[in-house]
Amino acid sequence: MRKEKLKELTTYLEELKTLQFRPIEGSSFLTSETYECHLKCGRVIVREKLLKGKKEGSAAIIFALTKSGEVLLNIEPRVFTKETVLLGFPSGYIEPFEQPEEGARRELLEEHGYQAGKMILLDSFYQDEGCSSAYNHIFLATSCERVGSQKLDTDEIIHPFLCTYEETLELEELGYFKSANSKLTLERVKQYQKGRL
Amino acid sequence: MRKEKLKELTTYLEELKTLQFRPIEGSSFLTSETYECHLKCGRVIVREKLLKGKKEGSAAIIFALTKSGEVLLNIEPRVFTKETVLLGFPSGYIEPFEQPEEGARRELLEEHGYQAGKMILLDSFYQDEGCSSAYNHIFLATSCERVGSQKLDTDEIIHPFLCTYEETLELEELGYFKSANSKLTLERVKQYQKGRL
Numbered sequence: 001m002r003k004e005k006l007k008e009l010t011t012y013l014e015e016l017k018t019l020q021f022r023p024i025e026g027s028s029f030l031t032s033e034t035y036e037c038h039l040k041c042g043r044v045i046v047r048e049k050l051l052k053g054k055k056e057g058s059a060a061i062i063f064a065l066t067k068s069g070e071v072l073l074n075i076e077p078r079v080f081t082k083e084t085v086l087l088g089f090p091s092g093y094i095e096p097f098e099q100p101e102e103g104a105r106r107e108l109l110e111e112h113g114y115q116a117g118k119m120i121l122l123d124s125f126y127q128d129e130g131c132s133s134a135y136n137h138i139f140l141a142t143s144c145e146r147v148g149s150q151k152l153d154t155d156e157i158i159h160p161f162l163c164t165y166e167e168t169l170e171l172e173e174l175g176y177f178k179s180a181n182s183k184l185t186l187e188r189v190k191q192y193q194k195g196r197l
Numbered sequence: 198m199r200k201e202k203l204k205e206l207t208t209y210l211e212e213l214k215t216l217q218f219r220p221i222e223g224s225s226f227l228t229s230e231t232y233e234c235h236l237k238c239g240r241v242i243v244r245e246k247l248l249k250g251k252k253e254g255s256a257a258i259i260f261a262l263t264k265s266g267e268v269l270l271n272i273e274p275r276v277f278t279k280e281t282v283l284l285g286f287p288s289g290y291i292e293p294f295e296q297p298e299e300g301a302r303r304e305l306l307e308e309h310g311y312q313a314g315k316m317i318l319l320d321s322f323y324q325d326e327g328c329s330s331a332y333n334h335i336f337l338a339t340s341c342e343r344v345g346s347q348k349l350d351t352d353e354i355i356h357p358f359l360c361t362y363e364e365t366l367e368l369e370e371l372g373y374f375k376s377a378n379s380k381l382t383l384e385r386v387k388q389y390q391k392g393r394l
Binding site: 014015016017018019020021022023024025026027028029030032033034035036037038039040041043045046047048049050052077078079080081082086088123125126127128129130131132133135136155157178179180181183184187 | 226233283329376
């Protein structure tokens, strides 16, 4: 791993740390709906469904390789984790009118300003099966090319971080990827690269 | 894969399907808290935190091998998935006063009536890093022995399903495991068995 890259990563991870949390009133993003569920076996159970911005919350996660062989990574405030900031992959919610691949392409463009060549679906999975319909998709994006600049929502913060494929695997070994989404993405990419999928 | 086992699985998966959803008022399990987060770089962002039963919602997932070499699996209503019922591993929320291993042992006892020998922590990860503190733990439980019967909460339904290690991997190949928790658990167990971790 290049020393200056690791230093760059550490600086970004430090800068985006949350120093203070102030509770405020109101909730607009996370809501829930409660249902009485009538099962085929005759039993009736009550379950609550999580919605994000009134939507299911299905996301696309993108392992994006540029034409020059670099991987596009995100450093983002993840304020409720112990670290308050995490390294991860470009990702975002798929809009109800979008196909997963469309959403993945849009997110890559918004978060990094990159356009992908091929998009290969590696796996799909339920994010939190007990209380959500969210069904996430892992894409491998190849031959990504810069076509513009980052375009984020007002409240969104993402430090782009680029390093080689080998360095990405080194960062995994070092424990920098800490979420289910990131860990599963890495497994599927490695399996794909080994020709196993 | 033994034919009668696959038939048993199919029957359970069918029985626990949800036929009808009736929306009802009120929410008691999923709630959220909103925070103004003051970052080190000076920016202030607003984020909402998901709570489950007023708690963080960290869970333990257990790949449990019995003394006779079988794997303890769960068939559970997962009403908001497309299938409305999923095959998965014993798992449950860790109580605030518990260590992850304690929670894992308790869940295995409650859901299957089995006591584990050794408990090996294979990995830990954030379940949904954008809006939650939930930090899940994957355990491999060895030499599990039946010491009692299933003890579930009133509204909980779990069909225990036992099959061999090889059959579990076959069910993975066949696409029966569909959640991030289950998929990551399988990867870590296979890596452990290959002496890679």
